[in-house]
Amino acid sequence: xxxxxxxxxxxxxxxxxxxxxxxxxxxxxxxxxxxxxxxxxxxxxxxxxxxxxxxxxxxxxxxxxxxxxxxxxxxxxxxxxxxxxxxxxxxxxxxxxxxxxxxxxxxxxxxxxxxxxxxxxxxxxxxxxxxxxxxxxxxxxxxxxxxxxxxxxxxxxxxxxxxxxxxxxxxxxxxxxxxxxxxxxxxxxxxxxxxxxxxxxxxxxxxxxxxxxxxxxxxxxxxxxxxxxxxxxxxxxxxxxxxxxxxxxxxxxxxxxxxxxxxxxxxxxxxxxxxxxxxxxxxxxxxxxxxxxxxxxxxxxxxxxxxxxxxxxx
Amino acid sequence: xxxxxxxxxxxxxxxxxxxxxxxxxxxxxxxxxxxxxxxxxxxxxxxxxxxxxxxxxxxxxxxxxxxxxxxxxxxxxxxxxxxxxxxxxxxxxxxxxxxxxxxxxxxxxxxxxxxxxxxxxxxxxxxxxxxxxxxxxxxxxxxxxxxxxxxxxxxxxxxxxxxxxxxxxxxxxxxxxxxxxxxxxxxxxxxxxxxxxxxxxxxxxxxxxxxxxxxxxxxxxxxxxxxxxxxxxxxxxxxxxxxxxxxxxxxxxxxxxxxxxxxxxxxxxxxxxxxxxxxxxxxxxxxxxxxxxxxxxxxxxxxxxxxxxxxx
Ligand SMILES: Nc1ncnc2c1ncn2[C@@H]1O[C@H](COP(=O)(O)OP(=O)(O)OP(=O)(O)O)[C@@H](O)[C@H]1O
Ligand SMILES: [Mg+2]
Numbered sequence: 001x002x003x004x005x006x007x008x009x010x011x012x013x014x015x016x017x018x019x020x021x022x023x024x025x026x027x028x029x030x031x032x033x034x035x036x037x038x039x040x041x042x043x044x045x046x047x048x049x050x051x052x053x054x055x056x057x058x059x060x061x062x063x064x065x066x067x068x069x070x071x072x073x074x075x076x077x078x079x080x081x082x083x084x085x086x087x088x089x090x091x092x093x094x095x096x097x098x099x100x101x102x103x104x105x106x107x108x109x110x111x112x113x114x115x116x117x118x119x120x121x122x123x124x125x126x127x128x129x130x131x132x133x134x135x136x137x138x139x140x141x142x143x144x145x146x147x148x149x150x151x152x153x154x155x156x157x158x159x160x161x162x163x164x165x166x167x168x169x170x171x172x173x174x175x176x177x178x179x180x181x182x183x184x185x186x187x188x189x190x191x192x193x194x195x196x197x198x199x200x201x202x203x204x205x206x207x208x209x210x211x212x213x214x215x216x217x218x219x220x221x222x223x224x225x226x227x228x229x230x231x232x233x234x235x236x237x238x239x240x241x242x243x244x245x246x247x248x249x250x251x252x253x254x255x256x257x258x259x260x261x262x263x264x265x266x267x268x269x270x271x272x273x274x275x276x277x278x279x280x281x282x283x284x285x286x287x288x289x290x291x292x293x294x295x296x297x298x299x300x301x302x303x304x305x306x307x308x309x310x311x312x313x314x
Numbered sequence: 315x316x317x318x319x320x321x322x323x324x325x326x327x328x329x330x331x332x333x334x335x336x337x338x339x340x341x342x343x344x345x346x347x348x349x350x351x352x353x354x355x356x357x358x359x360x361x362x363x364x365x366x367x368x369x370x371x372x373x374x375x376x377x378x379x380x381x382x383x384x385x386x387x388x389x390x391x392x393x394x395x396x397x398x399x400x401x402x403x404x405x406x407x408x409x410x411x412x413x414x415x416x417x418x419x420x421x422x423x424x425x426x427x428x429x430x431x432x433x434x435x436x437x438x439x440x441x442x443x444x445x446x447x448x449x450x451x452x453x454x455x456x457x458x459x460x461x462x463x464x465x466x467x468x469x470x471x472x473x474x475x476x477x478x479x480x481x482x483x484x485x486x487x488x489x490x491x492x493x494x495x496x497x498x499x500x501x502x503x504x505x506x507x508x509x510x511x512x513x514x515x516x517x518x519x520x521x522x523x524x525x526x527x528x529x530x531x532x533x534x535x536x537x538x539x540x541x542x543x544x545x546x547x548x549x550x551x552x553x554x555x556x557x558x559x560x561x562x563x564x565x566x567x568x569x570x571x572x573x574x575x576x577x578x579x580x581x582x583x584x585x586x587x588x589x590x591x592x593x594x595x596x597x598x599x600x601x602x603x604x605x606x607x608x609x610x611x612x613x614x615x616x617x618x619x620x621x622x623x624x625x626x
Binding site: 206207219230234307 | 366369371373398399400401402403406407409411414415416417418419420425428429432433464466477480481483484
């Protein structure tokens with residue numbers, strides 16, 4: 001078990017390295033002169049000379065080749081120094097730390113919403129296959145899978161905020177503020193998890209060991225809770241882990257639509273401002289969260305599936 | 315003697331995309347209390363389907379018609395809750411494939427004790443003790459350890475005995491044992507056979523024993539029914555059916571067994587969707603005449619045995 005976690009930690013470092021390296025190079029390949037963008041953002045547009053720009057380029061170390069810049073960033077980061085925002089001059093870690101709770105709240109709310117809806121609906125659909133409930137939920141799930149976040153977000157705002165006035169259009173605050181963004185963000189995951197729970201449950205119910213359980217005379221309720229669910233959850237848990245990556249990705253769009261002051265919006269803002277230090281910081285935090293969630297998934301997987309537990313112990 | 319189980323005009327059909335699979339057709343079979351009836355026949359002839367029909371454990375695409383009377387009540391007319399009360403307690407199943415019939419995420423002990431707790435109303439600890447004792451009586455080595463393990467840690471023969479223990483947990487009156495000796499080596503097979511023999515004789519339980527092993531059938535069964543393509547083609551006392559087979563299929567089956575020279579029956583068993591007209595066995599039968607392709611023979615009773623062949 002410990003060995004397994006250690007192996008995952010190494011893997012985690014590799015993933016984080018890969019992700020940050022990619023963003024670093026993509027940002028530098030993107031059109032537009034970063035030094036100029038920073039200059040504009042920091043000092044305003046009008047009184048900008050070529051010399052100013054060159055001075056900033058030197059000051060920020062932007063004249064060095066990309067790989068040198070990356071190596072420098074890496075060595076600082078490894079020592080716990082994430083640098084300062086090129087625009088505001090605030091430490092990157094502080095900026096992210098300040099925004100992080102909002103994103104965490106949103107992601108957890110979205111995940112709760114989707115799991116609390118998706119898992120029971122998926123199970124009921126499987127138990128009542130081809131019933132009205134099944135058709136309705138599968139149609140809903142199909143729409144949910146197809147609907148892009150930005151579109152769903154706008155529709156929800158139109159319906160619930162503009163016409164019905166039930167929830168605020170955007171912004172950060174109490175429970176009412178989080179409803180629409182969490183729904184928007186969670187729908188895709190809910191749709192996928194519903195479909196998977198249903199198909200996994202149907203598959204499990206066909207297995208011989210369910211017939212054995214029936215032959216024992218167990219009640220249908222016990223067969224579902226004691227014999228079917230744990231087996232059906234094994235693939236679902238894996239997908240939840242993978243879907244969490246999409247959820248993080250979704251925060252970028254959803255936070256922007258709803259003006260939610262989280263890391264996702266911070267990332268978008270810093271991309272527009274070419275604030276490399278901040279971009280790298282945001283990407284790093286997303287990568288780390290993603291890897292940690294997948295580690296947790298793997299651990300729960302081990303808990304669910306005794307075959308894996310056995311292999312890992314020996 | 316009164317029949318404990320009386321199957322009358324049973325017909326089980328699977329409705330599939332490719333057509334209607336007639337897995338059991340016009341089955342009439344009485345099992346007297348305390349007797350062990352063997353069910354033999356080639357793979358795919360419907361033995362398991364017949365066994366599962368009795369417990370109504372078939373998937374939803376199966377349609378069952380006819381009558382299955384157990385202690386006088388028609389199982390096919392019971393409500394879901396009523397049939398559930400019979401399962402495990404009155405009629406138990408020892409399922410066919412040990413590798414897939416145990417729940418992979420539950421300890422074997424849990425799977426036995428839940429049946430013991432349900433049917434014998436034992437407390438948790440008593441149930442665990444009883445489970446270990448049962449496995450011990452089935453000659454499972456180191457049962458204390460095995461009940462704490464998961465199915466994938468056990469061999470096929472061990473799983474087979476776990477399944478037998480689950481089946482016996484409710485002290486059932488009727489046991490449907492679907493190839494309980496499959497995949498066991500000779501020594502273990504003899505042990506399991508002895509256990510089954512012991513159980514049926516000691517508790518007076520009745521058993522429907524589905525098997526490919528004619529030796530096991532000869533050793534354990536009072537009567538034998540031979541199935542071919544969803545029908546019973548011969549049924550009678552074990553020594554009669556095995557010693558003086560009358561249906562050409564039974565003769566072929568006996569000749570094809572490993573103890574009798576392994577002579578296979580020519581051809582292969584028909585698709586249960588497109589069955590041949592007339593006698594279902596005629597395309598493979600050495601004695602077939604023209605009439606066999608036209609007339610479907612009824613099951614005729616003679617001297618206490620039943621045969622489904624035009625020449626009897
Ligand atoms: N769920 C199902 N849907 C459609 N056809 C089925 C289904 N279950 C079984 N069958 C068909 O019913 C027939 C009888 O199957 P069954 O399992 O009873 O055979 P068997 O005599 O037990 O064979 P074996 O000796 O291999 O166990 C087979 O042809 C099989 O294809
Ligand atoms: Mg079978």
